[in-house]
Each structure stands twice: as structure tokens, then as C-alpha cells.
Amino acid sequence: MSRIHSSRLFAVGGLVLAASLALTACSGKTATTGASTDPDLPKVAMLYGTTGDFSFMDSAYKGFTDAQDSLDFTPIDLSSPNTDDYQDRLDLAISEGAGLAIGIGFQYATPMEQTTDHPDTQFVAVDIDKGTVIPDTTTISFAAEQSSYLVGMAAALASKTGHVGFIGGVDQPSIQNFFVGFEAGATSVDPNITVDSTYLAPLGDFTGFSDPTKGKEAAASMYSSGADVIYAAAGGSGQGVYEQAAASSTDAQKNWAIGVDGDVYEQVDDSIKPYILTSAIKNVNVAVEDSIKAFLDGTLEEGEQDFDLSNDGVGYSTSGGFVDQYSEQLEKAKADIIAGTITVTSAL
Amino acid sequence: MTRRILLTIAGPVVSVLLALLVTTLFLTFGGYSAASAYEVMWNYGIEPASLVSALNNAVPLYLAGIAAAFALRMGLFNIGVDGQYRVAALAGAVVAANLPLPLYLRLPITLLVCCLVGALWALVPALLRVYRGVSEVITSILMNAIATTVVAILLANVFRSGGGQNTGTAIIGADGAMPALVDLGIGNRTSISGFLVLAIVVGIVFYLIQYRTTFGFTLQVAAKSPEAAESAGIKVNRRIIWAMLGSGAIAGLVGLPHVLGVAFRFDGTLPTDLMFTGLAAALLGRSHPIGVAVGAFVLAFVERSSQVLGLVQLPTEVGSVFMAVILLSSAIGYWFTDKADRRLALWNAIRGRRRAGAQTVEASS
Numbered sequence: 001m002s003r004i005h006s007s008r009l010f011a012v013g014g015l016v017l018a019a020s021l022a023l024t025a026c027s028g029k030t031a032t033t034g035a036s037t038d039p040d041l042p043k044v045a046m047l048y049g050t051t052g053d054f055s056f057m058d059s060a061y062k063g064f065t066d067a068q069d070s071l072d073f074t075p076i077d078l079s080s081p082n083t084d085d086y087q088d089r090l091d092l093a094i095s096e097g098a099g100l101a102i103g104i105g106f107q108y109a110t111p112m113e114q115t116t117d118h119p120d121t122q123f124v125a126v127d128i129d130k131g132t133v134i135p136d137t138t139t140i141s142f143a144a145e146q147s148s149y150l151v152g153m154a155a156a157l158a159s160k161t162g163h164v165g166f167i168g169g170v171d172q173p174s175i176q177n178f179f180v181g182f183e184a185g186a187t188s189v190d191p192n193i194t195v196d197s198t199y200l201a202p203l204g205d206f207t208g209f210s211d212p213t214k215g216k217e218a219a220a221s222m223y224s225s226g227a228d229v230i231y232a233a234a235g236g237s238g239q240g241v242y243e244q245a246a247a248s249s250t251d252a253q254k255n256w257a258i259g260v261d262g263d264v265y266e267q268v269d270d271s272i273k274p275y276i277l278t279s280a281i282k283n284v285n286v287a288v289e290d291s292i293k294a295f296l297d298g299t300l301e302e303g304e305q306d307f308d309l310s311n312d313g314v315g316y317s318t319s320g321g322f323v324d325q326y327s328e329q330l331e332k333a334k335a336d337i338i339a340g341t342i343t344v345t346s347a348l
Numbered sequence: 349m350t351r352r353i354l355l356t357i358a359g360p361v362v363s364v365l366l367a368l369l370v371t372t373l374f375l376t377f378g379g380y381s382a383a384s385a386y387e388v389m390w391n392y393g394i395e396p397a398s399l400v401s402a403l404n405n406a407v408p409l410y411l412a413g414i415a416a417a418f419a420l421r422m423g424l425f426n427i428g429v430d431g432q433y434r435v436a437a438l439a440g441a442v443v444a445a446n447l448p449l450p451l452y453l454r455l456p457i458t459l460l461v462c463c464l465v466g467a468l469w470a471l472v473p474a475l476l477r478v479y480r481g482v483s484e485v486i487t488s489i490l491m492n493a494i495a496t497t498v499v500a501i502l503l504a505n506v507f508r509s510g511g512g513q514n515t516g517t518a519i520i521g522a523d524g525a526m527p528a529l530v531d532l533g534i535g536n537r538t539s540i541s542g543f544l545v546l547a548i549v550v551g552i553v554f555y556l557i558q559y560r561t562t563f564g565f566t567l568q569v570a571a572k573s574p575e576a577a578e579s580a581g582i583k584v585n586r587r588i589i590w591a592m593l594g595s596g597a598i599a600g601l602v603g604l605p606h607v608l609g610v611a612f613r614f615d616g617t618l619p620t621d622l623m624f625t626g627l628a629a630a631l632l633g634r635s636h637p638i639g640v641a642v643g644a645f646v647l648a649f650v651e652r653s654s655q656v657l658g659l660v661q662l663p664t665e666v667g668s669v670f671m672a673v674i675l676l677s678s679a680i681g682y683w684f685t686d687k688a689d690r691r692l693a694l695w696n697a698i699r700g701r702r703r704a705g706a707q708t709v710e711a712s713s
Contacts, residue, residue, distance in 0.1 A: 050664075077658045081668055084606065084619040088401060088655055091537065096659065106513045107617055129512035171500065172616070174513040202500030203515060204616060348512055 044292055045076035045093035047086070048104035053209065053235045055261035056284060060104045060126065063288030071296055087111040094121050100295040102126060102288060106174075112137050122300055124291045126284060129348055136302055140287045143308035144174075145181030146337055147280040148231070149344045150309075150316045150330055151258045152185025154278050155229040156193050157326045158256055163194040165227035167218050167241055169208040169234035171199035177347040178233035178260070178280070184344055188333070196222055200237055208237060215240030223248040223255050229277060231258040242268050245275040256322075265319035279317040283307065310338045359678070359685040360632045360643060366677035371670045378663070385662050393653030400538045406641075406648035407547045408605045408619075412626020413644055414554050415466075415599035417635035421558055422591035423571035424477075428488025429599040430623040431495030432469045436462040437603025438499050441517045441614035442507055444524035444607070451523045458524070458608070459546070459601065466600020467593045469495065474592035478585045484592065503614070516615025526608040543605040550598060551637040557594070567591055602626070625651075625671060631678035634685075643678075647671060 046064045051057050068075050076098050078089045086103070090111045093101040102124045103112060112123045113134045123137040130141040155164045166182050168175040183195045198218050201208025208214070215237035219230055223244065230245065232238035238260060245257035259265070259279035268276060287307055294300040307313020316323070316330065323330065336342040375382040392398055412429055419426035440462040447454045473487035509518040531539035558564040570577040570587045577584050602622050603614075611617050625647055632646070633639025654667025 077661070078655070079658050079664050080655060081664065082619070082621075082651065083617060084405070084610070085651075085655055086617070087537070087610075088652065091397070092655060092659075109514070110611070110617075127513075129514075132512070171504070172513070172515060173511070202497050203504050204500050204618075205496050206620075 041072055041074045042099040042296065043074045043076055043097055044100045044102070044295065045078055045096065045098035046102045046104065046288065047078045047089045047093060047108065050079055050081050054239065054264075054267060055235050056127070056282070057104065059262055059282070059284040060288050063285030064102075064292075066285065067289045067292040071292060073292065073296060083107075087114070090115055094118055100124065100292065100300070102291060104284070104288075109134060109139075122295060122302075124295075124300070126287050126291075130304070130306065130346070133304070138291065138300060138302055138305060140291070140305045140307060142282050142284075142287075143306065143314055143344075143346070144280070144282060145177050145184075145344045145346045146309045147282065147314035147316055148178045148181030148233075149185035149188075149337065149342075150334060151231055151278055151280045152182035152187075153189050153330060153333055154185075154316065154323050154326055155182070155231060155256070155258060156186040156189035157329065158277055158322070159190075159193070159227075159229050160253070161226050161228045162190060162192065163196070163226045163228065165196040165219075165222040165230040166198070167215060167222070167230055167232045167234055167237075168197065168199040169237055170201045170203065170206060171208075172203050173348055175199070175233050178231070180347040181344050182231050185333075188342075189329075194227075196225070196227055198222070200234055209235030211237045212240035212243075216244045219244035219257070220248060228253055229256040229258065231260070231280070233260045233280075235261075238264070239268075242272050242276060246272045249275060259317075263317040263319055265317060273320060276320060276322075278323045279319075281315045281317055283313050283315070286313065308338075309334055358688070359634055359681040360639065360646075361681075362684060363632055363674060363678040363681035364646065366680065367670050367673040370673040370677075371666060374669050375662075375666065380662055384660070385657065385666060388656055388660050388662070389650075389653040389666075392656035393649055396532065397538050398649075398652050400532060400540060402645060402648040402652045403544065404541045404605070404609075405651065406644040407541065407543045408602050408622050409626045409629050409644040409647055410547050410641055411550060411598060411602045411605075412622050413629035413633065413640040414550055414637065415595050415602065416623075416627050416630040417633075417637075417640060418554060418558070418598055419591050419595035420630065420635050421564075421571065422567045422587060424588065424591055424595070425485050426470065426473075426488060426592065426595045426599070427485050427623075428470060428473055428491045429595070429602065429626065430620075431488070431492035432466040432596050432599035433602035433622065434499055434618070434620075435469050435495045436466040436600030437607050437618060438502060438507070438517070438614045439465040440600075440604050441520065441607045445518040445520045445613070447524070451527075454524055455526065455608075459604070462600040462604055463597040464600070466598070467596040470592045470596025470599065471589070474589045477592075478588055507614075509613075514615050514617075516611070516613040518613065520608065520612045524608070525612055526605070541605060541609045543609060546601065547641075550601070551641065554598070555637045563590075599623075624675065628671060628675045628678060631682060632674065634682065647674065 048060055049057050051061045076096055078093060086107050098121055100122045104126050106128055108125045109128055109132060112125050125137055126140045128139040128141055132139055164186055166179050168179060179197050186193050186195050200214045200218060215234055219241040222230055230241055232241035242257045245255045249255045256277040257275055258277050261282045264279045265273055265276045372382040375385055415429050416426055440458050443461045444458045469491060472491055473484040476482040476487050477484045503515055507517045508515055526542045528539040529542045529544055566582045567587055570582055570584045574584045603618055606618055607614055629640050629643035629647055632643030650667055650670050654664060657664050657666055
């Protein structure tokens with residue numbers, strides 16, 4: 001009798017197995033290995049998280065795909081949603097024979113430092129702290145405080161209430177850096193301006209970068225307390241801030257939002273575009289594309305590369321034309337920062 | 349006996365098959381060939397370096413699974429493993445970096461501190477459950493949120509060491525870190541972490557307490573029927589507290605393999621999904637120490653082998669889908685085998701009685 005039941009058990013199990021086998025056998029887009037492309041082409045691996053954050057990772061991915069369109073190399077795409085396999089992915093890139101491995105994010109600093117033996121693979125670490133020295137590695141840092149300074153000026157110039165705000169994704173040093181620059185820029189225009197700031201999540205809780213609802217709520221309370229320009233350095237959560245800028249605007253008071261990393265004016269719906277004052281640009285895509293190009297030309301050098309205002313590694317966008325009336329002040333400040341007459345302190 | 353073993357194995361097998369089925373559906377409808385995906389994953393997964401990595405990565409999952417199982421056997425759902433291991437990992441990182449003692453003293457003290465902190469964090473939901481009747485699920489989820497904030501404040505304001513984007517505690521030197529158990533020396537990073545020994549010890553202790561002591565037995569009785577247990581003289585409330593303390597103490601160890609073996613400090617790279625994956629391992633292994641070990645290894649194997657999918661232009665999310673479905677389907681597999689088990693017991697009882705009946709008829713004739 002027990003046999004009857006075990007057999008029923010096995011029948012169901014078998015059915016499931018058969019179904020999976022049948023489906024497995026279905027043809028579809030098969031795994032394409034590098035062999036189908038020219039094996040002599042140099043291989044370039046990009047190691048990154050997951051796309052869809054409307055900012056940092058998307059920008060890196062854009063640089064990688066743009067490079068694939070214009071340059072000849074075999075791409076190795078190593079993305080992962082996990083936060084504990086940076087070293088694994090670096091090892092994988094080396095064992096796959098990549099000539100260049102580009103790691104996106106400061107998390108690659110430690111693996112690249114600990115992997116000392118990589119004669120056939122050059123390393124590029126993107127968005128590393130300024131001043132970090134990793135042997136045999138090109139490190140790229142972004143002066144986010146400089147672009148934040150300029151949009152801070154724009155915010156103060158555009159504000160009618162003398163009250164602006166900052167919404168950060170996570171309360172961590174890299175985001176605090178945006179605030180420090182923003183505040184310095186705003187107070188350089190109007191020393192008496194009020195600069196509110198809030199962070200959507202505490203240190204270590206990365207949900208703050210992917211929660212538009214939280215962004216919207218924070219923006220709503222900030223606008224209602226009198227701020228009329230908000231700078232959102234919050235990755236995907238920024239979407240909520242942009243929406244709220246449009247939603248809380250009245251005939252009496254027009255509210256603005258300032259985007260981050262990419263040109264947000266180009267990303268949002270048409271109904272929101274009129275409320276995007278400008279965006280603080282961080283050209284991660286340029287960093288990625290340039291590194292690949294330099295690698296293919298054989299001119300990629302180890303050591304530190306600073307992406308700042310002087311080489312257009314960071315900047316501010318002018319889409320929509322809302323900051324055109326302030327361009328004289330902004331361009332002067334930009335020139336002063338490049339010349340060193342204005343020093344923007346960094347939180348890092 | 350064979351029946352029991354078969355049933356114990358049937359649960360996980362059914363779960364894994366279901367997960368494979370759903371993942372296959374996901375791939376097929378996405379326009380990918382599942383067969384080639386599995387082939388690529390398998391070939392990468394069975395490389396020696398991958399197997400070693402999967403083994404090392406299975407250790408924290410195993411610890412998380414055993415922590416959950418310790419409470420599950422008492423019928424408690426300790427969803428607070430998450431917060432317990434993060435708070436304990438921070439404490440462990442600070443102790444391991446700063447205690448001025450040689451490794452053979454520092455390491456055990458670090459482990460002990462982590463267990464204590466984890467247990468303390470689990471004590472709050474236990475006390476609230478016993479004295480206020482609040483569900484431990486709700487309170488331990490809230491404790492997780494508190495853990496996030498507490499860790500953030502302590503890390504940013506008290507224990508932070510060095511500047512830069514990666515906020516972390518002081519670096520733990522060789523005299524505070526877990527030594528490697530054995531280096532197989534077959535390519536890059538093929539040394540097995542000493543935490544494997546810890547995991548085995550925890551597994552044995554779990555087995556002895558839960559299956560070989562009166563205490564473990566009373567836990568099970570109290571889980572099945574609190575009223576019966578109470579009237580048999582078992583103090584159920586005290587059992588609840590001890591079960592949560594034990595669960596929390598084991599949970600305190602979950603973050604250590606990363607802190608003492610990978611990052612050598614507490615920082616932003618500590619994985620935050622260990623509890624849910626560990627819970628999947630516990631469900632897969634039906635809370636049995638060996639079953640959980642197999643479950644943890646299977647999950648770590650899938651996690652490692654899915655890394656390679658990007659190489660062949662397949663979505664890396666396949667691994668995540670598989671893991672998510674395992675969590676769901678292990679619950680189904682659980683229910684399924686449980687039902688089958690009860691049916692079998694019933695049939696056996698009827699058969700036994702019929703046989704006895706036949707014998708009496710024979711004897712009387």
C-alpha cells in the first residue's frame with residue numbers, strides 16, 4: 001500500500017521533471033560564446049551591478065554599448081545583482097582572457113588591490129576615491145562636489161523663496177559629497193539662503209536608491225515647508241522628486257527639481273520636463289568608453305585619472321534652457337573652479 | 349526507516365524540480381534556450397575553483413539556515429536573523445580588530461561576542477512574545493529595521509575608520525582573521541575557509557541539542573501542543589525564550605565568514621540577503637542539519653554558477669529567479685511530503701489492524 005503512495009509521489013515528480021525537460025529542449029536564443037566572433041579581437045570585460053537605476057549603472061552600461069558600436073572588441077558582460085561576488089567576477093574576467101577589466105563602483109578597489117598577478121589583463125576601476133593608489137590599475141574618480149556646486153548656484157539663482165533643498169538616497173559619504181558641493185554653491189550666491197537636507201535611508205540601507213515613493217514624500221514635505229528648488233541625489237528614487245516638483249507647483253509658486261548623474265530632462269515624461277531646472281552630470285559613460293578606446297590604442301596608463309570640470313568629466317546640463325539666463329555666473333564659477341580660484345571642498 | 353529517508357529526500361527533490369520548471373519557463377518565454385543556459389552554468393559550476401567558492405559561500409547560508417531551524421523546531425519563525433547577524437557582525441568586526449590578544453584567544457572571544465549580541469537581539473522579540481503575546485514575526489521584522497539604524501549610527505559616528513566612499517570599521521589584521529583550513533592550490537583562490545569547521549561544529553551541536561536531549565524533545569512537544577506540554581510540566585514560555593536565544597546566538601555567526609574572511613572589516617560589502625537564502629536552505633533541508641547543509645550547498649552552487657551567464661548573453665537574473673522559486677516551492681514540497689507522510693502512516697496503521705484482525709479470525713476458527 002505504501003507503494004501506491006510513493007508511486008503517486010514519483011508520478012508527480014516525474015511529471016514535473018518531464019515538463020522541465022520538454023521545455024529545456026525547446027529551442028530558443030542559445031548561449032552564444034565568444035567563439036562565434038573573431039577570436040583574435042581583444043576582449044574587454046565590464047563588471048557592474050544591474051542596470052535600471054536611471055543613473056550610475058545605466059550610464060556605465062551606455063558607455064560600454066556605445067563603445068561596442070564604434071570600436072572593435074569582444075565584450076564580456078559581467079553583471080550581477082549580488083554584493084558578495086566582486087572578486088569572483090574579476091577572477092572570471094581574467095580566466096576568460098579579458099585584456100581589459102573595467103570594474104564599476106568603489107567595491108572593486110579591494111579585489112583589484114588583492115589580485116596582484118594579472119599580467120595579461122589591465123584593470124580600470126571607475127568611481128574610486130580620489131587619491132587611492134592601486135598598483136597596476138587605472139583608477140577613475142569623479143569630482144561630484146564640483147558639479148553639485150554649480151547646480152547649487154543655479155538653485156539659489158532660480159529660487160524665489162530663498163529656500164532650497166537636497167534629497168540624498170543613502171546617508172553615506174559619497175552622497176554627502178553631493179550635498180557639501182550643493183550647499184557651498186547655493187551659499188556662494190546668497191549667504192542667507194536656507195538649505196534643507198534629508199536622506200531617504202541610513203548608511204548601509206541601499207533601498208534609498210530605488211524607492212521613488214519615499215523620494216516623492218520627502219519632496220512633498222520639503223516643498224510645502226517653503227523650498228522651491230530640490231536637488232535629488234538619490235538614483236532611482238529621484239523619479240519621485242521630479243514628479244512631486246510638477247505635482248506641487250501652483251500658479252503662485254513654481255517648484256523646480258534638479259537631476260543627477262545623467263541628463264534627467266531627457267529621461268522624464270514630457271509633462272515633467274518643464275520642472276527640471278538642470279542636472280548635475282557625471283559622465284561615467286565617457287570614462288568607460290575612453291578607457292576602452294585607450295586600451296585598444298595601447299595608450300591606457302596606470303594610475304589616477306580625475307574626471308572633473310576641467311575635462312568635462314562632470315558638469316551641468318542646459319537642456320530645456322532654464323539655466324540659460326544664469327549662464328554667465330555659472331560659466332564664470334566653472335572657470336574659477338578649473339583655475340583654482342574657487343576650491344570646492346569634498347566630503348570624501 | 350527507508351520510508352522516512354525517502355520522504356525526507358522527496359521534499360527537496362520536488363522543490364528543486366519545481367524551481368527548475370519555473371526557471372525554464374522564465375527562460376523559454378524570454379526567448380532563451382534553457383538547455384544551453386543550464387549547460388553553461390553546470391560547466392562553470394563544477395570547476396574546482398567554483399566548487400571551493402560554493403562551499404565557502406554555503407557556510408553563512410548554512411549558519412543562517414540552522415539559526416532559522418533552531419527556532420522553527422519550536423514552531424517559532426525567527427525572521428529577525430537578518431538584523432541579528434548584522435548587529436553581531438559589527439560587534440565581531442570591532443572586537444576582532446581591537447582586542448589585544450593572540451589569535452587563539454581573540455578568535456573564540458570574537459565568536460562568543462557575536463553569539464551573545466545575536467542572542468540579545470533575539471531576546472527582545474522572545475520577551476515580548478512571552479509577556480505581551482506579540483507575534484515574534486512582527487517584532488523581529490521591526491528589530492531588523494532598528495538594526496539597520498543602529499548599525500548605521502554606530503558605523504558612521506563611532507566605529508568608522510578611514511575616509512572615502514566605503515564606510516567601514518578598522519581593518520582586521522592576520523591575528524584577528526579566520527585562518528584558511530586548507531589551500532587546495534589548484535588555481536586562483538581555492539583555499540577552504542576555517543569557517544567550514546565552525547559550521548560543522550554548529551551543525552553537530554544543533555543535532556545533539558535538538559535530537560538527543562530532553563530539552564530538544566520538550567521543544568518539539570511544546571511546538572506541537574503548548575497546552576499538552578504545559579500540563580505535562582513543561583514550561584512553555586521558558587522554552588520560547590531559550591529557542592529564540594539559541595536561534596539568535598547562531599544567527600550572530602552568520603556575518604562572520606564575510607567579516608573575518610573576505611572583507612576583513614565591517615563595511616558596505618556585507619551581503620544583506622543571507623537570511624532569506626538561508627531560510628530557503630532550512631526549508632529545503634526540512635530543518636535537519638544534514639538536509640540544510642545540502643540545501644545551502646545547492647543554493648551557493650546556483651549563485652556561483654549563474655555568474656557566468658552574462659558571458660553568453662543570458663540574463664544573470666536566472667539565478668535570482670531560481671532562488672526565489674526555491675523559497676516558494678520548498679514550502680510546497682514541505683506540505684506535499686508532510687501530507688504523503690501522514691497518508692502513509694494511516695495506511696500502515698490500517699494494514700496492521702487488518703493483519704491483526706485476520707490473525708484473530710484464524711485463531712478462533
